[in-house]
Amino acid sequence: MEKLLEVEHLTKVFTLGSLLSRIRIRAVDDVSFYIRPAEIFTLAGESGCGKTTIARIILGFEEPTAGTITYSGKRDAKNKKVWFTEGIQAIFQDPFGTFNPLRMVERYFFETIRNYRLARNQEEAIRLIDEKLKAVGLSYEEVSCKYPSEFSGGQLQRISIARALLTDPKLLVADEPVSMVDASLRMSVVNLFKKLKEEMGVSVLYITHDLATAYYVSDRIAIMFRGNIVEMGPVEKVLIRPLHPYTRLLRESIPEADPRQRWDKKITLTETEYQEYLRVGCKFAGRCPDVMEICRKEMPGYVEVDGVLVRCYKYFPS
């Protein structure tokens, strides 16, 4: 089985506070997963679960505390620039923040081309830009000489993808790409991922807290909770029949766009993020309806149930 990107035992510890009093938080705690070529892989979870940190480590904006990342068989290349030219690009959460509001959007296209020497002259550059913009449903004319404020969020996010496509990447890291795009325009971005995967064989690491689009777009999904992947497997299995109690809670909390299916069960909110991060044992033990004695003592390992990896004592053969 070919792996485009493999993340193994990735750990990131953040030290908060000053020299004298440190709080160490394992924002990413021994995370392993892989992405195949032409696959959309989703990392899902609530804000602060560590998914963005993983993306930043993959992109080289952050140094991991431990663990390795292998891309196309190359492990931990030091020169991040090589990675990018060879094919990891990213799009970000805030379409309005992706581009400097004081600069014309096209400047980023030309800079990417110049920095990676993707074209020999101006016409060739424009042709390349136009080609990539066409791939996301726009054209160079629509984009040239305009500032970010002149586009809608959906457009900007597509432009951002087009810029990322300039280097013909194999992997697109998309960190919450639609959470700040209007619901009515979201699908235009998400559908693009599908198209890129199918037509250009691009893999996407789709990072989101929106399980509905995750279900819609991705092949496999990993659910993260407080730095750990608690459940990982094909998206149909994980989201339709969640195994981990946390996945279940998430799944239930998503409001269905159907007035006939309203919530009936009440939920309670208790612990804070920090407390959960610092918890020994299963981080979800504090809220888990099925909590057992052992959950509070030790973090469970992975167990495979029907092609899905899950970290819960419930599924351990007792």
Next chain:
Amino acid sequence: MNFVKRYLIPRLVQYILVVFLGVTAVFLIPRLTPTDPIAHTIAQIRSQGAYLDPATVDEFIQDLKELYGLEGSILDQYIGLWKRLFRGDFGVSFFQFPTRVSELVGRALPWTVGLLLTTTVISWVAGNLVGGLAGYFSRKRWAQALDFAAMVIRPLPYYIFSFTLLLLFGYVIRLFPIAGGAAIGSVPSFTWSYIADVLRHAFLPALSLTILGGTIWFQTMKLIVQNVNAESFVQYAKLGGVKEGIIVSKYVIRNAMLPQITALGLALGQIFSGALITEIVFSYPGLGTLLYNAVITGDYNLIMGITIFSIVAITTAILLLDLLYPLFDPRVRYR
């Protein structure tokens, strides 16, 4: 505990380092000047007509060097300085030999502290209050008039402003005395008449410092309030029908004061410069005139004493303000 570690200790470390740097700078700078305190002293004695026989000047120089403690290398003098400082001793004044610097500073200090403390507090409180109101009611006519007045008064040089006040209220309308800190011949005492006399003498200097200082607070506060006014919690409280008095005091001014507390510390140094000029104009017996004389006479020890004292005093004041700051801003307290 957390608070101590994360808030208090870094600030204390910074404080100590700053004082150390300041003292070192103050030690070095006057030694770089060509002013020779001994030549100065001799010239002073000579030019004031005392008889110094030309033949005996050399011996006199040696005597003075010993008395002033100016022997040894710069490093020796520097180490000596720290030793003395830890004993709380700034040495003797050269020019006002053999008076101790600490005594001179001690004599001038109550005047300057009294003047500065009250004017700083008054101008800070009044400037912020009026500025806060003017910022909140920035469309009102009186607010705009005040704004304009502040804009015109603020750039007036301290000297011109103070001297104009002196002219107006000391000469044209003879309400206040021209010079000094208290009436000639009066003996310091805790009697009402003495205190009233001191207040009468302090009025004009205090007024000029308060007005010029207050306009700065007024202007910055007005700007800050206009920004705070646009904050959502203020808009929300307004939409919630919260009484205007509560909004102004508890929501707008209280939040807008936070940066002003920090600014107060930073402004202390500035205020000192204004006080120097004001003290000269009003012949006020404070540190400013003392420093000015020390500067003119190249009295290292006295300059050093006053400056080190000011550095310690002002940085301590800033440190105290910094440490008090969490009382006003709970976000810092519980971080």
Next chain:
Amino acid sequence: MNGTILRTEQLQAFYVLDIFGTRKVIKAVNGVNLEIRENEVYGIAGESGCGKSTLLKALYGAIDPPLRLMGGKVYYRINGKDVDIFSLRPDEIKGLRWEYISYVPQGSMSVLNPVIKVKETYRDFLESHVRGKTKDEIFEIAKEHIRALGLPLTVLEAYPHQLSGGMRQRVTIALAALLKPRIIIADEPTTALDVVVQRGVIQLLKGIQENLGNTIILVTHDMGVQANVADRIGIMYAGQIVEEATAGEIFGNPLHPYTRYLINSLPRFGDKGMRESVPGSPPSLANPPSGCPFHPRCPYAYQICTERMPDFFEPVAYHKVACWLMGES
């Protein structure tokens, strides 16, 4: 069927900007007719920049420069009489606020005064509306209120920054319900919250509405949330309400092409079929398209759509829509 509690007539509120001499008019609310009933959750949905928040401000009677009322009326039904709020004196409007109608603003992360404890904020709101109570009595009322809503009492002693986003949002909602107002207006109360927290917040809002039997006007662009709590939903587009019906009707039988797009673009579990966004981009309110503002994005647009705005009429019982496709009035 409950009686009407809040009603607008051709409400028009524009932002009139004069940015260093360039006059710019943003037609944020452009002829809205609403009838909101007692004891219901009325949802308003639409894309960002369609004028939802401005409509709420107008409903709340909070029209401050640069927002200006250009026309129309907003009536509250108070003691059986319709009161036009724009005809009231400022102090009268102030008197209505929080006691009759209250407001949960957007981004309630930053609406609490950061330097005072939550209980102080409660006290300020109470003190401003309730007379003759001592400090202790006021805190007692606040405590009672928080307890009744099932929130931990510790929140009262906390400073805003000590609370999580979800808790702050719930504190703000509880604050809006403090004086048991007849109407609560909530502007995007769940945006930027995690799904689990969002659920808790929605539950609180719903709980309050059930307890007090009052009216909640809920603005959110999240159709899932709308489906979950709203009794009736108005779809807003370019400063106008283009469709209004019960939640069941909107989701079951959307009439306006825009509504249909909104609903069909929502992914659903168990269905990986292709879903399309609304084509094109939202219109600029400073320079809205002629006729029906949706016509540039509408696949069914006729000639007339580009020329005249269709009437807001009721082709089906209790289901209003403004679209030329729906035949004639």
Next chain:
Amino acid sequence: MRSKTILLIVSLLTTVGLLVACRPAVPVTPVEVTRIVQGTPIVVTATPAPVVKEKAPDVLGILPRSETLIAAQLTGRVGSPDDFNEWVGWKWRDRGMQQLMNEPLWSVDFATGKIINGLADGDPVYNENFTQVTIPLRKGVTWSDGQPFTAADVVFTVETLMKYEGFNAHSFFVENVESVSAPDDYTVVFKLKQPNSRFHTTFLDRWGSTWIMPKHIFEKVDDPVKFQFNPPVGTGPYKLHSYDPAGYWTIWERREDWDKSPTGIMFGEPKPKYIVFQAFANEGAKILAQLTHQLDAVDLSAEGLKAALAQGKTNRAYQPTFPWVVNNDPCITGLTFNTAKPPYDNPEVRWALLLAIDIVEYEAQAVDGAATMSPVHVPSLGPYPDYYIKPMQDWLKEFTLDLGGGETFKPYDPEAPARLAEYAKSRGYVIPDDPAFIAQAFGYGWYKYAPDAAEKLLIKNGFSRDADGKWRLPDGKPWRIEVISRSDMSHLEYRNAAAAVQQWKKFGIDAVHVPSDNVSALTQYGEYDVSGNWPAFEPWGAGADLSRVLDVFNSAYVKPIGEMTQGHTSRWSSPEMDDVLKRLRETDPTKTDQVVAIGTEGLKILVQNMPGIPTFGYIGFVSWDEYYWTNWPGAENPYTQPYTHWGPFKYMTPFLQPTGN
């Protein structure tokens, strides 16, 4: 629109405020008054000093204002207010110590040109070879604590000063005095180590002298150097009443037994019961204090005096008319060259720089023409014109410079004072055409403004002008002169330096004025080109003796640049001058003819060499308020020197008259 109205109103208010502050001077109708010029009464026009009744604010906490005289303290705030040990260091003795508390053996009164006997009962008597001097003492004097003053006090003082190194005068006495003894209670005899005809002048008060210690107090003190002498005890007519611990004022009270002080014995009862010396930190405050009758006597700057006279109704200056100033101060101001530094080591260069000065413009720029010029190194004030300047006229007129190329030039210009008088007239001042008045007010002559001659002198010495007319040094580098002076802008040193820079700029030299607080060190260590310093030391102020003026040019005092000089800061000396000095030392200062002859010789050497340029005599800008006290020693009645900071102020006190206000 609104804010524009506000703008208008506020700017109007500010302007009005400042205009009120800048009230123009009130025009006063001049009247004719009589003044005494060199013994002859002449009539001049003056502005009257009307006596006006107006409420004066009460500045005195406890003292009755009508019995109190307030004077400004010349040297400013006292740095050591509780220390009265004036034998050590500098103790701000012009706070009243030298004027009221201490009686010297003798005082110089430069206004009358007399030496006044204080504690001494007559002149000192030297032996033949000046190795022994006998001083008679006044009888019937007591210290302010009632103890009698005797020769034992004098002996004790000298012996103590010789015993402890910390005293200012320690080295002087150790070097000069072999022994001191008191044959009786009212006679002191000094035996000197070497001949010194002017030993006694250490006891002659001309702005300070060696004071006599009260033996009965100092003999009980362990370390008289560290002793603070508080409360002080003196033989003057006043005793300390109280002082400001911050150093801003000192109050003196008339002694009950004022008749036991030499002042009382000689002149009768001092009139003010209290005398206050008050320090002000700036001149504006002094003027305002005087205008509001809170200050009776004050020294100001040239402009300050003008301002005070323009604004005040009851105040007056020393002279009732222009130039108003005190012009009998025995001190000459001007410029000093650093003759150890080329090109200023060349007397012809120094002369060229002198000839580049237009004295009329120079004085106008420095003091608005109010000073008396002098062509030699003593001021044209007091007794000196008669002793030296008038007799030297012929020599000066014939004095010739060699301009090179066989050309000579007689630089002296007896008409310079008349030209200055013309300038004063052009400024609107009323000047009588009486030559005696002009000579007294403006001097007897100076040197010609002769840029041509200056140019020739410089070219002769290898200097050149570049294309822009700027001067270059003989080595071809641009000539830049830094003229240093103290930084107090109202000081005459500053004014001289500033005026010189203006003159030399005009002449084409890149001259700059560098005020410095450090000027004394720079000059004493020789690190400067030209300074606005005294071109020669002040003479005694009375008598013809020029030993003070000339002795500092002794070649023995000259040190190389970088070491502190003990003599004059010009570092100039010459064998001829040494010879003059030797002869002067061996001459009895009371023998006027001999002293004048030798002194004239010295002055001629100085003129020929010009180590410093004498410009004008020191002028004092004294302003008196006549609201409480009158009969000040003005020019029309110069019964004593007019300053409140000089020692003989004590002899003024019995003559002052209270107005009853």
Next chain:
Amino acid sequence: MKILRDLFRDYRFVLSFCVLCLLLFLAFITIFSPYDPTRWGVVPRDLKPSWEHPLGTSSKGQDVFWQAAFAVRNSLTISLIAGVVSRIIAVIVGMVAGYKGRLTDRVLMFVSDSFLVIPLFLIIVMLAMLVRHLMNLVTLGLLLAIFGWAWDARLIRSQILSLREREFTQTAILSGTGTLPLVLKEYMPFAIPLVFSTLINNMSWAIGMEMTLAILGLVNMDIPTLGTMLQWAISYQAMLLGYWWWILTPVVLAILLFVALYWLSVSISEYLDPRTRLQRVGA
């Protein structure tokens, strides 16, 4: 250009712009001055304003109008040198500290904090005494520049810190942009308005400081500046002698300059901050 056109709709900007232009014109015409500003006695003394001498003459025999023109020119020069140089220091320190972070940031911020906390005025006075013989427009400007950057470096740093967290930084990195071009192209456009508005404030501070130093007599009194002009008038008792034209000229010019700079900075910062802009629009 559009910015300028927009700014010109603000009456305060127009007024202050006109005043500044007037002052600049005054500074400019000094090249046509008939008098050497360092020479005394070039005109009769103490004359009231007249056609020949529009602002009268001083007791030093100088034409007050031309002195004032030189004073404006020199004060502006000093403040510009101080402002620009300290801006350069502030930008470099702020950007390096903000972008590099970690130890560099700590050290730089410690230094700037120290500058903020120490009573600089005393140090400036001491240094001014030290270099008084070297005092000219440039050295005075540099002296003030050394002490005028700390606060603004902090402002720039905090702006860079927040910009560093913005996503376009990452976009630029992913576009292959290096550190220096990134800082220059991406951050400078944000920093420039801040740099400009602090420049104006710093210039006011420098002018005020120069006046204070002049009153203490610590600058070269021969070079006409607003401070030295005022100090000459003060020490020649122009106020009490009624030579109002002499003392009022520098005072009024200083006020004009300060108000113009103040309004300019307020107007520009309001233009840059849309929140207050909207508030104002509503009025």
